[in-house]
Amino acid sequence: MTETTISSGTAAAPARTPLTVTVNGEARSAEVEPRLLLVHFLRQTLALTGTHVGCDTTSCGACTVLLDGVPVKSCTVLAVQAQGRNVQTVEGLAVGGQLHPIQEAFHQDHGLQCGYCTPGMMLTATAFLAENPQPTDEEIRWALSGNVCRCTGYQNIVKAVQSAAAVLRERS
Amino acid sequence: MAATPVRGLGHSVERKEDARFIRGKGTYVDDVVLPGMLHMELLRSPYAHARIRSVDTTRAAAPPGVVAVVTGELMVQHNLAWMPTLSGDTQAVLATDKVRFQGQEVAAVIAEDPYIAKDALELIDVDYEPLGAVTTPQQAIAPDAPLIRDEKEGQT
Numbered sequence: 001m002t003e004t005t006i007s008s009g010t011a012a013a014p015a016r017t018p019l020t021v022t023v024n025g026e027a028r029s030a031e032v033e034p035r036l037l038l039v040h041f042l043r044q045t046l047a048l049t050g051t052h053v054g055c056d057t058t059s060c061g062a063c064t065v066l067l068d069g070v071p072v073k074s075c076t077v078l079a080v081q082a083q084g085r086n087v088q089t090v091e092g093l094a095v096g097g098q099l100h101p102i103q104e105a106f107h108q109d110h111g112l113q114c115g116y117c118t119p120g121m122m123l124t125a126t127a128f129l130a131e132n133p134q135p136t137d138e139e140i141r142w143a144l145s146g147n148v149c150r151c152t153g154y155q156n157i158v159k160a161v162q163s164a165a166a167v168l169r170e171r172s
Numbered sequence: 173m174a175a176t177p178v179r180g181l182g183h184s185v186e187r188k189e190d191a192r193f194i195r196g197k198g199t200y201v202d203d204v205v206l207p208g209m210l211h212m213e214l215l216r217s218p219y220a221h222a223r224i225r226s227v228d229t230t231r232a233a234a235p236p237g238v239v240a241v242v243t244g245e246l247m248v249q250h251n252l253a254w255m256p257t258l259s260g261d262t263q264a265v266l267a268t269d270k271v272r273f274q275g276q277e278v279a280a281v282i283a284e285d286p287y288i289a290k291d292a293l294e295l296i297d298v299d300y301e302p303l304g305a306v307t308t309p310q311q312a313i314a315p316d317a318p319l320i321r322d323e324k325e326g327q328t
Contacts, residue, residue, distance in 0.1 A: 048196070049199075049200075049203040050196015051196070052200065052202070089196065090194075090195065090196035091195070091196045091197075093195075093196075094195060099195075103194040107187070107190040110184070112193055112194070115189075118194060119196050
């Protein structure tokens with residue numbers, strides 16, 4: 001493959017600001033444009049592409065990550081807003097190669113098909129279960145109402161969250 | 173009930189592809205990074221129906237990192253302005269003479285970085301002459317309805 005010819009000029013350096021964010025327990029630093037979105041910081045600067053951009057308009061929830069444990073849609077958060085804070089992404093769910101119960105449950109209960117919405121679903125679900133360890137199906141549906149799935153269907157996603165809830169209750 | 177051998181029918185089958193998806197290790201198109209990869213952003217029409225008097229890309233092409241600004245006029249030069257649709261219709265790739273719906277693609281910026289491309293969109297100067305829009309089927313069948321698809325005149 002021949003390399004694409006690109007223009008001779010390099011991008012003018014826009015004002016950049018130093019940023020340090022703890023991502024999945026690890027301090028990550030970079031110089032970023034103040035307008036850089038958190039999702040682009042994760043996907044491009046840190047190459048953590050498990051966080052997906054679905055709609056780019058805060059509607060679909062594919063880009064959901066946890067900011068200090070709270071689900072946020074990272075396409076509508078500036079990277080600089082995460083300065084000094086903790087971000088958890090799908091890449092941080094499994095610990096030491098051991099899947100998180102929510103990951104295990106999505107697999108066992110067929111809570112995914114294409115998998116595009118799955119990281120956001122799982123992160124929203126983990127934050128929700130931390131607050132409500134014994135939810136009803138209805139409560140799960142409310143909790144996940146900001147995350148859109150366009151292939152598997154919500155039936156098995158709700159089932160997976162219930163399975164994970166049961167496992168997490170046993171552990172605590 | 174005696175266990176029956178799994179032959180693929182009548183049994184749940186564990187998916188083999190899940191391992192990567194539930195770990196955030198899938199490779200979707202948006203995840204692909206290639207050497208020298210460029211990014212495209214589209215300028216869309218704010219009008220439902222308007223004549224395009226001119227598209228000036230001079231300012232948009234200037235910033236460092238902008239590789240190309242493509243317009244309908246350029247597509248015409250390469251005989252690529254119109255494309256067939258699945259329903260046997262034709263559709264403008266980038267608008268040439270007119271925009272026929274709100275959000276129609278008018279120009280594209282190709283740049284080294286998506287943020288640079290998006291910035292450059294704002295530097296494209298399009299001179300529109302707004303025309304009457306049709307927003308309901310009732311309006312469309314009125315005898316004096318604005319003719320949106322004038323390239324189809326006499327073909328119905």
